Each structure stands twice: as structure tokens, then as C-alpha cells.
Amino acid sequence: MSSGAPAPANLQPAxxxxxxxxxxRAKKIIAKYPxxxxxxxxxxxxxxxxxxxxxxxxxxxxxxIADLLEVPRIRVYEVASFYTMFxxxxxxxxxxxxxxxxxxxxxxxDAVLKAIEDRTGARPGQTSEDGLFTVMEVECLGACVNAPxxxxxxxxxxxxxxxxxxxxxxxxxxxxxxxxxxxxxxxGSQAQAGxxxxxxxxxxxxxxxxxxxx
Ligand code: FES
Numbered sequence: 124m125s126s127g128a129p130a131p132a133n134l135q136p137a138x139x140x141x142x143x144x145x146x147x148r149a150k151k152i153i154a155k156y157p158x159x160x161x162x163x164x165x166x167x168x169x170x171x172x173x174x175x176x177x178x179x180x181x182x183x184x185x186x187x188i189a190d191l192l193e194v195p196r197i198r199v200y201e202v203a204s205f206y207t208m209f210x211x212x213x214x215x216x217x218x219x220x221x222x223x224x225x226x227x228x229x230x231x232x233d234a235v236l237k238a239i240e241d242r243t244g245a246r247p248g249q250t251s252e253d254g255l256f257t258v259m260e261v262e263c264l265g266a267c268v269n270a271p272x273x274x275x276x277x278x279x280x281x282x283x284x285x286x287x288x289x290x291x292x293x294x295x296x297x298x299x300x301x302x303x304x305x306x307x308x309x310x311g312s313q314a315q316a317g318x319x320x321x322x323x324x325x326x327x328x329x330x331x332x333x334x335x336x337x
Contacts, residue, residue, distance in 0.1 A: 129211045129212060134213060136183050139184040141171070145171055152164050165198065165199055168188045169184075169203055179211065185199040185203055213250075216255050217275055220275075230271045235285075243256040245257070275295070280304070
């Protein structure tokens with residue numbers, strides 16, 4: 124099921140309310156905004172509701188947030204439906220958001236999607252039969268220098284290829300620890316070939332590496 128369209132009525136819970144802990148968090152969030160501007164808290168409150176409710180926001184949660192903020196319900200619906208990070212229908216335990224914008228596509232994001240389909244049986248807009256993985260195709264996530272990449276729940280996984288994506292999916296399925304960030308061990312967004320410029324300003328150990336490459 125796509126996470127973009129609202130869930131059908133039979134999947135919508137009749138009611139929603141924050142847990143006592145999250146209600147306290149919500150009150151602190153709302154208090155950050157000046158009197159009369161509480162509506163500005165709608166995005167963090169939707170995020171809080173999504174984290175509480177298995178990574179998706181049911182209609183009842185939107186209504187609850189609207190009542191909490193004392194705004195018309197449409198004010199919450201329009202925000203939740205505009206931002207793709209809010210899932211309006213159930214998603215798998217792992218939400219795989221694969222970037223297919225030009226830099227990632229040029230670096231073979233097709234191989235990432237193929238690996239996901241081979242390992243989970245799910246294509247973009249679908250959830251695997253075991254309910255573990257939901258796949259989404261998304262626009263640039265801002266990690267183009269380490270393309271191709273995907274976001275899994277809150278974390279980025281970069282420098283992917285077919286094999287590395289398969290290995291990542293296997294590890295997630297088996298509950299093994301995974302390494303967030305570059306899957307090739309690249310530090311940050313350093314050049315794949317190592318440092319190549321500003322040699323005179325580099326620390327001695329880096330200068331030594333650069334001499335080795337010459
Ligand atoms: S194009 Fe994929 S992260 Fe920017």
C-alpha cells in the first residue's frame with residue numbers, strides 16, 4: 124500500500140490520544156510559540172503522533188491535534204497531506220525511501236531499487252508481504268555527493284550498489300546492527316579518491332597519503 128493516500132476506513136482507528144509522556148512533550152512544544160501562534164506547532168505534533176502510532180498518522184490523530192491546537196481540522200489535514208514525510212496509511216517496520224533524482228540515478232539508483240525488489244518483493248508504493256518493508260521513490264534527499272542513497276526510517280545509507288543494498292536489507296530483516304552513512308567507509312563526503320587539493324594546508328598524515336597517491 125502506498126503511504127501517500129489515506130488509509131481506508133477499516134484501517135482507521137476510531138480515536139487517538141497522546142500517551143501521558145507525549146502529551147507532556149506536546150505541551151512543551153506548543154509553549155515554544157507565542158500566544159495566538161499555536162498552529163505553528165502542527166508539524167512537530169504530527170511527527171510526535173506518527174512516532175507514537177507505528178510510523179503513520181491516522182485521521183483521528185489529525186483531529187486530535189486540531190482540537191489540541193484549537194484550529195479547524197482542515198489546517199492539520201492540509202499540512203499532513205502536503206508533506207511526504209507524514210504517512211497517511213500503515214507502512215512497514217522499515218520505510219525505505221530511495222532517491223532517484225538525477226545524481227543518484229546517474230550513479231545507478233536503479234540497482235538499489237532492483238536489489239530491494241529482489242530481496243523484499245516490493246516495488247515503490249508497495250509493502251513486502253511480511254510487512255517489514257515499505258518502498259518509496261523520493262526526490263533528492265540532499266546527500267548527492269554520496270549517491271546513490273536511501274533513507275531508512277530516520278537514517279541515511281549512502282554509496283549503495285546492488286550488493287550493498289542486499290546486505291543492508293538482509294541485516295535489517297535479521298535484526299543485525301547496520302552502519303549508518305556511507306556503506307564504503309567514506310568519511311563524510313570526502314572525495315572517493317582521497318584528498319587531492321589544498322595540500323599545503325593538510326595535516327601531515329593526510330599529506331603523507333597524498334604523496335602515496337602521486
Ligand atoms: S540526488 Fe539523491 S540525494 Fe540528491
